[in-house]
Amino acid sequence: MTDRQMRRKMQNAATAALRLATLSASQKKRVLDRFANLVWAERATLLRSNKKDLYRAEKSLSPPMFARLKLDEAKIKTLRDGILEVAKAPDPVHRVVDRMELDRGLWLEKRTVPIGVIAVIFESRPDVIPQILSLFLKSGNAGLLKGGREARETNRAFMKIIERLNREFDFLPASWAQLFLERRDVEQILKHDETVNLVIPRGSNALVRSIMRKTKIPVLGHADGVCHLYWDKSADFATVRRVVIDAKTQYPAVCNAVETLLVHKSRMRELRELLRDLERREVKIFGDSMVGAPRVRDWHTEYGDLALSVRVVKSLDEAIDHINRYGSHHTDGILTRDPRAQAKFLAGVDSATLAVNASTRFADGYRFGMGAEVGISTNKIHARGPVGVEGLVTHQYILVGKGHIVSDYVANGKGHVARRFIHRRVNR
Amino acid sequence: MTDRQMRRKMQNAATAALRLATLSASQKKRVLDRFANLVWAERATLLRSNKKDLYRAEKSLSPPMFARLKLDEAKIKTLRDGILEVAKAPDPVHRVVDRMELDRGLWLEKRTVPIGVIAVIFESRPDVIPQILSLFLKSGNAGLLKGGREARETNRAFMKIIERLNREFDFLPASWAQLFLERRDVEQILKHDETVNLVIPRGSNALVRSIMRKTKIPVLGHADGVCHLYWDKSADFATVRRVVIDAKTQYPAVCNAVETLLVHKSRMRELRELLRDLERREVKIFGDSMVGAPRVRDWHTEYGDLALSVRVVKSLDEAIDHINRYGSHHTDGILTRDPRAQAKFLAGVDSATLAVNASTRFADGYRFGMGAEVGISTNKIHARGPVGVEGLVTHQYILVGKGHIVSDYVANGKGHVARRFIHRRVNR
Numbered sequence: 143m144t145d146r147q148m149r150r151k152m153q154n155a156a157t158a159a160l161r162l163a164t165l166s167a168s169q170k171k172r173v174l175d176r177f178a179n180l181v182w183a184e185r186a187t188l189l190r191s192n193k194k195d196l197y198r199a200e201k202s203l204s205p206p207m208f209a210r211l212k213l214d215e216a217k218i219k220t221l222r223d224g225i226l227e228v229a230k231a232p233d234p235v236h237r238v239v240d241r242m243e244l245d246r247g248l249w250l251e252k253r254t255v256p257i258g259v260i261a262v263i264f265e266s267r268p269d270v271i272p273q274i275l276s277l278f279l280k281s282g283n284a285g286l287l288k289g290g291r292e293a294r295e296t297n298r299a300f301m302k303i304i305e306r307l308n309r310e311f312d313f314l315p316a317s318w319a320q321l322f323l324e325r326r327d328v329e330q331i332l333k334h335d336e337t338v339n340l341v342i343p344r345g346s347n348a349l350v351r352s353i354m355r356k357t358k359i360p361v362l363g364h365a366d367g368v369c370h371l372y373w374d375k376s377a378d379f380a381t382v383r384r385v386v387i388d389a390k391t392q393y394p395a396v397c398n399a400v401e402t403l404l405v406h407k408s409r410m411r412e413l414r415e416l417l418r419d420l421e422r423r424e425v426k427i428f429g430d431s432m433v434g435a436p437r438v439r440d441w442h443t444e445y446g447d448l449a450l451s452v453r454v455v456k457s458l459d460e461a462i463d464h465i466n467r468y469g470s471h472h473t474d475g476i477l478t479r480d481p482r483a484q485a486k487f488l489a490g491v492d493s494a495t496l497a498v499n500a501s502t503r504f505a506d507g508y509r510f511g512m513g514a515e516v517g518i519s520t521n522k523i524h525a526r527g528p529v530g531v532e533g534l535v536t537h538q539y540i541l542v543g544k545g546h547i548v549s550d551y552v553a554n555g556k557g558h559v560a561r562r563f564i565h566r567r568v569n570r
Numbered sequence: 571m572t573d574r575q576m577r578r579k580m581q582n583a584a585t586a587a588l589r590l591a592t593l594s595a596s597q598k599k600r601v602l603d604r605f606a607n608l609v610w611a612e613r614a615t616l617l618r619s620n621k622k623d624l625y626r627a628e629k630s631l632s633p634p635m636f637a638r639l640k641l642d643e644a645k646i647k648t649l650r651d652g653i654l655e656v657a658k659a660p661d662p663v664h665r666v667v668d669r670m671e672l673d674r675g676l677w678l679e680k681r682t683v684p685i686g687v688i689a690v691i692f693e694s695r696p697d698v699i700p701q702i703l704s705l706f707l708k709s710g711n712a713g714l715l716k717g718g719r720e721a722r723e724t725n726r727a728f729m730k731i732i733e734r735l736n737r738e739f740d741f742l743p744a745s746w747a748q749l750f751l752e753r754r755d756v757e758q759i760l761k762h763d764e765t766v767n768l769v770i771p772r773g774s775n776a777l778v779r780s781i782m783r784k785t786k787i788p789v790l791g792h793a794d795g796v797c798h799l800y801w802d803k804s805a806d807f808a809t810v811r812r813v814v815i816d817a818k819t820q821y822p823a824v825c826n827a828v829e830t831l832l833v834h835k836s837r838m839r840e841l842r843e844l845l846r847d848l849e850r851r852e853v854k855i856f857g858d859s860m861v862g863a864p865r866v867r868d869w870h871t872e873y874g875d876l877a878l879s880v881r882v883v884k885s886l887d888e889a890i891d892h893i894n895r896y897g898s899h900h901t902d903g904i905l906t907r908d909p910r911a912q913a914k915f916l917a918g919v920d921s922a923t924l925a926v927n928a929s930t931r932f933a934d935g936y937r938f939g940m941g942a943e944v945g946i947s948t949n950k951i952h953a954r955g956p957v958g959v960e961g962l963v964t965h966q967y968i969l970v971g972k973g974h975i976v977s978d979y980v981a982n983g984k985g986h987v988a989r990r991f992i993h994r995r996v997n998r
Binding site: 160163164242244248250255257258339340354358360378380381384385387388389392393466475484488489490492493494495496497498499500501503504505509510511521522523524525526527528536537538539540541542543544545546547548549551552563565567 | 591
């Protein structure tokens with residue numbers, strides 16, 4: 143695509159975003175209900191397109207990637223139900239979150255509004271399109287979507303449904319959802335920091351890191367998930383065993399699986415037992431000199447696999463320092479029965495999610511009750527931790543007066559008495 | 571400073587931030603009360619240092635810059651009162667903003683926490699140091715401060731007070747507030763995106779723009795303030811006159827002063843009258859071909875002075891398009907008596923603050939009832955519009971269970987029935 147063509151597409155997205163921001167809750171609900179029904183009604187077409195992708199990808203993709211790429215009727219049903227959930231949820235925009243009487247007749251309102259234009263860059267999963275676009279429509283944001291090449295046909299089939307919605311609902315701006323197919327398109331999009339307000343990369347660490355390096359646009363997400371569990375001297379061993387095994391083995395490829403276990407030196411005997419248990423579950427152990435396993439190469443390592451770093455520490459303080467130093471500030475937990483140790487851990491560890499006597503694997507938008515998840519952020523600003531639809535809105539101040547001017551509130555030193563603000567907050 | 575020295579300083583700031591995050595509300599209040607008293611008690615020293623700066627700057631600074639640099643007893647009193655206000659305000663961190671029972675015995679809390687390390691880069695005003703540092707201490711953030719060279723002595727005198735606080739309160743980490751003096755220091759700080767979580771530039775558009783260009787760290791602020799007023803066909807002329815004159819002349823150098831007036835074509839006769847009025851107040855008028863004044867060179871212009879661009883438009887839609895296209899999304903207003911025009915303007919203009927029948931000059935943290943202002947942001951994410959202390963905090967999720975694991979919530983297809991989440995929200 144030429145730079146000029148891309149610029150035009152970005153302008154169209156910006157114009158569409160302004161239009162989407164004005165849609166009413168009921169207009170959006172009608173589109174979302176219809177979207178859900180069309181996804182189900184067109185399942186044969188979707189599966190046919192998906193078969194083409196699968197056929198082409200069979201030899202090149204690893205089995206887990208292949209499984210992610212594959213659609214089936216059950217997955218399509220889940221997608222439909224997901225869109226219906228989004229349709230039913232309360233409108234996240236135009237909510238008044240604060241209201242203040244600044245002075246007689248001068249009112250200030252803070253309300254939620256869409257962010258604008260958001261780019262999403264994702265790998266093989268074709269179900270990202272219906273999930274993300276339902277959230278974007280709900281929150282009034284225009285989307286620029288770059289899917290993986292391997293899911294090209296399926297992605298196109300989903301976009302056909304979007305085009306049909308655009309024809310059926312004439313209040314929908316044509317360019318509110320645009321699909322891009324080439325890797326080069328991403329490079330171009332990432333340069334449009336004047337138009338694109340946010341980038342959400344969903345995929346491998348390498349993908350996220352390369353995007354963060356390349357753009358001035360704010361990126362919502364996380365590059366690493368080096369999560370820790372600290373086994374405190376007071377912890378109940380049965381709990382330790384349950385939680386460590388779950389956090390390491392239930393789904394080791396994901397970002398919230400545990401990568402490093404820190405163990406208080408008083409628990410060495412039970413540690414041997416736990417490590418045997420983990421090894422029976424095919425977990426490879428790497429450790430410090432106390433552990434009696436191959437040495438850890440780098441405490442920053444995210445295995446994303448059945449492997450675990452283990453370190454013996456002398457104190458809770460040492461554990462906290464280790465986590466703040468080597469972790470990725472994503473999700474870290476403590477296993478303890480001591481309320482003081484719990485409080486100290488919660489006050490001292492600087493991560494998006496902290497877990498006490500619970501698996502790190504819970505850190506996820508769906509499990510955290512947000513309905514749908516946009517991503518998990520390790521940013522310190524805007525949105526941190528699992529992000530739901532509230533991460534897709536920003537706010538705007540609305541000031542309504544009756545000819546109020548600032549001069550009236552400023553003493554001019556010539557006998558003019560300045561008015562004073564009331565600043566009375568209501569409905570909060 | 572060598573890169574190694576700077577790295578050490580950044581590490582100290584990060585360590586200090588972790589410590590600050592654990593301070594209690596009452597510890598912080600004690601420090602802030604003492605800070606306020608010391609600022610007042612040391613006023614003679616502060617004024618003496620300020621005199622040295624003034625003496626050196628006399629020939630090089632413009633009269634308004636010189637006025638900003640100058641401290642006097644009244645200003646110091648205002649600073650003291652400001653710090654006491656901050657001391658009295660509720661603690662912005664460790665507030666529980668959401669609480670949910672995910673399942674029996676598994677609780678999720680969302681609480682506010684400090685952001686971490688924040689760099690503030692500012693020009694001649696030495697009163698920034700006590701203002702910003704009181705807000706930073708209150709919100710538990712470590713500060714890296716780069717002040718203008720012209721205020722060097724005054725800034726150092728304020729830092730002496732901080733050093734005294736650090737000696738008096740041994741729970742204060744030594745490096746929670748660091749002052750930098752050289753322009754080169756800024757270049758180095760802006761590279762530490764791993765440590766510095768946010769940059770707040772306070773100063774000229776050129777300063778802000780150069781910082782935004784140079785760093786990967788999120789920047790809170792605004793480069794431009796191209797603010798508009800739209801004079802709708804239904805507006806009351808007396809209101810138009812009051813508001814336009816205030817928005818243009820009350821303090822033309824600031825970002826929320828109006829730069830462009832858009833006028834509905836039906837109000838040409840009164841426009842002549844208003845323009846004569848403005849010209850009597852020494853406002854230079856630039857316009858389109860209808861206005862009968864020198865032609866506007868560029869509708870993006872921020873005069874920051876007694877000058878105004880004027881454009882005649884055929885409709886409200888044309889005005890909205892103009893603002894979205896040429897504005898800086900800072901503060902824009904409509905003057906109208908028509909509720910439909912008001913609603914359309916509020917739905918269609920994509921700016922941080924929208925004003926109806928009120929001066930754009932109100933867009934400011936103090937006037938918006940936030941107590942102290944950190945800055946005004948035209949970012950779409952994190953904080954938008956005037957930003958108070960809530961822009962200095964982020965949040966953290968705390969999950970507390972009793973050995974809860976994710977496997978229990980996942981069907982394994984071997985007859986194991988998955989537990990279901992309750993997701994019951996409380997106290998919100």
